[in-house]
Each structure stands twice: as C-alpha cells, then as structure tokens.
Amino acid sequence: MRQLIAGNWKMNGLLAQLAELAQPLPAASANLAADVLICPPATLLTAAAAILAGSRVALGAQDCHEAQSGAHTGDLSASMLRDAGARFVILGHSERRADHGETDAIVRAKVEAATIASLVPIVCVGETEAQRLAAIQNDVVTSQLRGGLPDGYSGVIAYEPVWAIGTGRVPQDADIAAMHAHIRVVLIERLGSSGRDLRILYGGSVKPSNARAVLALPEVGGAMVGGASLNAADFMAIIHAAA
Numbered sequence: 005m006r007q008l009i010a011g012n013w014k015m016n017g018l019l020a021q022l023a024e025l026a027q028p029l030p031a032a033s034a035n036l037a038a039d040v041l042i043c044p045p046a047t048l049l050t051a052a053a054a055i056l057a058g059s060r061v062a063l064g065a066q067d068c069h070e071a072q073s074g075a076h077t078g079d080l081s082a083s084m085l086r087d088a089g090a091r092f093v094i095l096g097h098s099e100r101r102a103d104h105g106e107t108d109a110i111v112r113a114k115v116e117a118a119t120i121a122s123l124v125p126i127v128c129v130g131e132t133e134a135q136r137l138a139a140i141q142n143d144v145v146t147s148q149l150r151g152g153l154p155d156g157y158s159g160v161i162a163y164e165p166v167w168a169i170g171t172g173r174v175p176q177d178a179d180i181a182a183m184h185a186h187i188r189v190v191l192i193e194r195l196g197s198s199g200r201d202l203r204i205l206y207g208g209s210v211k212p213s214n215a216r217a218v219l220a221l222p223e224v225g226g227a228m229v230g231g232a233s234l235n236a237a238d239f240m241a242i243i244h245a246a247a
C-alpha cells in the first residue's frame with residue numbers, strides 16, 4: 005500500500021502561509037510513490053481546496069463535532085468540513101484529548117460522524133511518557149483502539165507517542181516497529197481481515213533527518229508531521245523520503 009504523508013498544521017497558518025506551503029505541493033508530488041495530505045486550520049480549507057484542485061494532494065481537517073448539526077456554538081460538523089473541501093479528518097489527537105478532555109467514546113462518536121459525511125478518519129493513539137516508563141504503552145494503545153474504533157472502521161491510524169510530539173525525541177526504531185506490529189494485531193482482532201489493510205502512520209518529531217529510517221520500518225504506512233510540515237522545504241524532503 006502507498007505510504008501517506010500527512011501534514012498537521014495544528015493552530016498555525018494564515019492565508020499568506022497557505023500560498024507558501026501549499027502552492028508548491030501539487031507539482032512536487034505529481035510523480036511520487038506516496039500519497040500526500042495537508043490538514044490546515046479550518047479557516048483555510050476553502051482556499052486550500054482551490055490551490056490543490058486537480059492535484060493528487062489531499063486536504064483534511066483537524067477535528068469535527070460528533071453531531072451532524074445543531075446548537076454547538078463554535079464547532080464544525082463533518083459535513084461542513086467536507087463541504088469546505090476536506091476529504092480526511094484527524095480525530096483523537098493527543099492535544100484534543102488533553103485540551104478538550106476527549107475520551108475514546110467521544111472519538112468513536114466523531115469517527116461515526118466523519119464516516120457518515122464521507123470523510124476518512126485518522127484516529128490518533130499513543131502513550132504518555134509516564135505510561136511508557138511504566139511499560140504499559142501496549143495496554144494504553146489497545147484500549148484507545150478498542151474504545152475509539154467503531155465496528156467496521158475504515159480509515160487510518162496514527163501512532164503518536166505523546167512524549168515525542170513537538171519534543172524532538174523519537175522512539176528507537178525497534179520501539180516504533182514493535183508498537184506498529186502490536187497495533188496491527190489489535191486491528192485484526194477488532195476488525196477482522198480488513199484490519200490488515202489499514203495504514204498505520206507514525207507521528208512525533210518526524211523530520212527530514214529521521215524520516216527515511218522511520219518510513220522504512222515494517223508496518224509504518226506513512227507519517228503524520230506537525231512542526232516540520234510548516235516548513236515547505238522540510239515537508240518536501242519528508243515526502244521524498246517516503247517515495
């Protein structure tokens with residue numbers, strides 16, 4: 005399966021950066037062996053969709069509400085994001101879990117809402133540093149997957165150890181490979197044979213200097229890139245590492 009390189013801009017980016025970061029992507033990724041996705045803030049989706057139209061670069065959002073519509077001031081539904089041009093949506097990112105108290109049950113409801121709106125969900129899982137030190141990372145991720153994925157889940161998984169996000173610290177290659185193998189087992193257990201085909205991205209301090217090694221590991225189906233996706237040259241280098 006083709007690897008997927010996803011740029012998660014988080015709460016960064018004005019129109020001026022969109023031109024700088026997104027404009028070069030269609031030409032740069034035209035002949036690549038990897039799929040490319042950017043997830044800018046929702047305010048930029050419509051403008052990004054216009055820039056990426058007709059290219060192989062996909063567009064995604066960073067969250068959605070679990071309801072289809074209604075009295076939820078300030079929130080965005082999956083169908084609104086789809087309407088604005090998004091085709092993917094990141095759900096259950098550790099920053100949402102920490103900042104907004106999102107539980108696995110909420111993540112699951114959001115996955116269901118995204119699926120109804122024809123958005124491809126990218127469900128993020130990963131342990132904190134304390135959990136890794138206590139050697140319970142597999143249990144933590146297992147319970148996030150069991151709780152967050154509805155029956156018949158079809159989408160992407162992103163393994164993002166919380167302690168590696170934005171810190172410049174990356175797990176040992178063997179630890180990434182071991183967790184991805186573990187996630188594959190849980191997916192097959194949870195979803196049957198369709199669990200074999202889902203892409204499992206690695207995320208957490210992916211940079212041009214480590215991308216090639218991370219992307220070469222077994223069961224790594226791509227990368228979710230935060231900080232480095234805000235630098236056009238760095239993101240391009242990571243895309244090329246996948247190809």
Ligand code: PGA
Pocket residue numbers: 012164168169170171207208209210228229230231232
């Ligand atoms: P980072 O973020 O690449 O800045 O570590 C990754 C993420 O949170 O998706």
